[in-house]
Amino acid sequence: MLRLPFVPMVALRFLREGRVQTALILAGITAGVAIIVFLSVLMAQLEASMIERVLGSQAHVVMRPLEEANQRALPQAPDAPAAAASSVIEPRTQRLRAIDQWPQMLALAESLPGVAAASPLASGPAFAVRGRASRSVAIMGVEPERYRRIVKVDQYMVRGPFALAGNHAIIGTDLADDLGATVGDKVFLRTADGRNDMLLITGLFDMGVRDLNRRWVFTSMKMAQSLLDIAGGASSIDVAVTDIFSAEPIATRLRQRSGLTVESWMTTNSQLLRALRSQASSNDLIRSFIVLVVALGIASVLVVSVVQKQKEIGILRAMGASARRMMAVFLLQGALLGLGGALAGIALAALMLAVAAHFAASDSIFHGASLPVATALDAAAMALLVGLVAAWLPARRAARLAPVQAIRS
Template sequence: MHTTWLPFEWIVAIRFLREGRLQTLFIIAGVALGVAVIVFMSALISGLQTGFIRRVLSAQGHIQLLPPKEVTRLLRMGASARPGEVEAATVQVPLQRLKSIDQWQAVAQQIRSMPEVLVVSPVAGGSALVVRGVASRAVSLVGIEPALYYRVVNLPDKIVQGSADLTGSEMLVGTELAADLGVRVGDKLRLSTANGADTTLAIAGIFDLGNKAANGRSTFVSLRTAQSLLALPGGVTSMDVTVRDVYAAEVVAQRITAATGVDADSWISTNAELFTAITAQNTSNDAIRFFVGLSVAFGIASVLAVVVVQKSREIGILRAMGISRGQVMRVFLLQGGLLAGLGSVAGSLLGVGVLVLWQRSVHNPDGTPLFALVLEPALFGQALALATVTGLAAALAPARRAARLDPVVAIHG
């Protein structure tokens, strides 16, 4: 191997590594295993989290805007109270009536202007009774604008029969509800609400949300149809919002509330336990990275410390020939960087191989992969940077020790 074109420090560093081939291979293998663990765990946790979040958000927006709740009021004794008596009060929880978000069009326009927001979809929802012959079921009625709502919830992908195209005379029902009522695409159902409004709609499609309860109670109609049935002319009961960064949903929700005064609930606040579990996973992943990096650092440092002892005579001769202490330090720093860099590349390849085998061998009960395999270039860049920095840091102490060797003592030692 011709290395005459390399700087002097590189030539010496590579020669030291080649002369100790066995220990070099062992430390590269150790670094590779550490990096493989980091790559595997990071990609696995990322894939599992992506899958969990996709399932949670498959049937809801990142943020939901709701009208303010009715406030409590005091029922006082008034004129019947005698002078000097303390007036008693009874707190009565008010009935939460179905009502629209005030000036929702202006609110929606204001929210759409926020750079973090992608889609704002108005929804008119409430309770209804669906009737077919002598059979009836209480359902959740959801009125939507398909062009907007389907960008929040990908309902067309959940259609198992028919289509997701909605007109004012059509509706979508879940698989459980269709089975209970014995209906299929094209059949008609009568919808009625508590205020006495009713209408007859044809079934345009049957969907499967992946949840038996939701499939048995959810129905979708056009926004205008729901507004008519729920006595909400031109009104909406909620708005679903999607944002660019799902993990920033809570921050965006607080900004929306501060700017508009409308209550905004993010998926993070409504799924607090899940988000806590995700945070715990990230913390455990960081802990794994730290301890793996620490073990790699100790391994590299111990090997280079041995090299300093083994090569002390050579180091003394080089110092006697006029090599500076800085050059000696760079020789050992380069060894640490090379060991970490080669181990990182090997570890990344090993981690990817294990990930592919794991994904092919472990599946969900329905046969689908347990997690989505997402190999982001940033992950390998981070692994390489972490390993290289760790290698350089581990080599620092042996390098300083080698640079401080007295040439005369080293040669005669």
């Protein structure tokens, strides 16, 4: 028969003798760990869903030419008329401008660490006309191979592939409804300065954002450059980064090295960023309260165990068990409670997620939800650490019991 070493044998015996207390605290730890894991996965899914809805159709960082600024007039002579001395400075009307030496700026963006992809864009306003219908649109001249690395536009296509050549155009489903057009029809594009061309609709997309579906018209880069009168130019450069929360530091480096106007999604979508941070803070607060409750539960059970087992502790000490070994007994109990509750809690959380994913709708945040291994390992490590910390004071108390006093009491 296999005999366990002294410390695990005594620890397991103490836990066995207090079956009711052990079962209750294990149930509490299981529930706590399950809630923490379930909430962590829920918050991660919610964050991913929010980011996908907002950033799924836009670049993480955008580089544009500097805006033209007005210059104040030189001071007038003392004898100048009052009307000449007082001038009203009005904002300069912004015109469509191209980025100077945009291929070099594109190479600069692609060379920075943390940048996943970069794509030039020739964009500007125009009118889409078909029959008597006319709509204000935004021309989006792109290089398809580069642009699909910025926006996963292929997954938004509802008809036709995302391929552009010659006079081909891809429009949104809402714009198609407004114009009464579909794939195979032609649409007339006219810019403010009188340039125009007839384009063939070869695809329809649905970004999930009505404004984009009504305004964006994708064309080839050359077609957009011709319509917008920026031959060979790019009005902006879209950049995708590997870590979306590093977008602002990367935008700062690009701004310093390029001299262009560079904005990240963290600036243009500051409300989303605040919402994500508030969500993370709420999750951390809830987890802290649950961890505190679990720690107090483990500590209270082990304190009661020390009181109940004073006589046994005294006898063991009298038989030669050192204070360090008695302390190890109760620390091991805390670790076993934490680890056992963690394993059961992880299993319960996985079951809850599986049930939620099974009954969730296709557009629900639980659709396709699963328990990441990293989350499970973090929960197990946290529960083990909490068990050890919570057992520290009861273990010290057990170690300090004098053998004669413990047996007498």
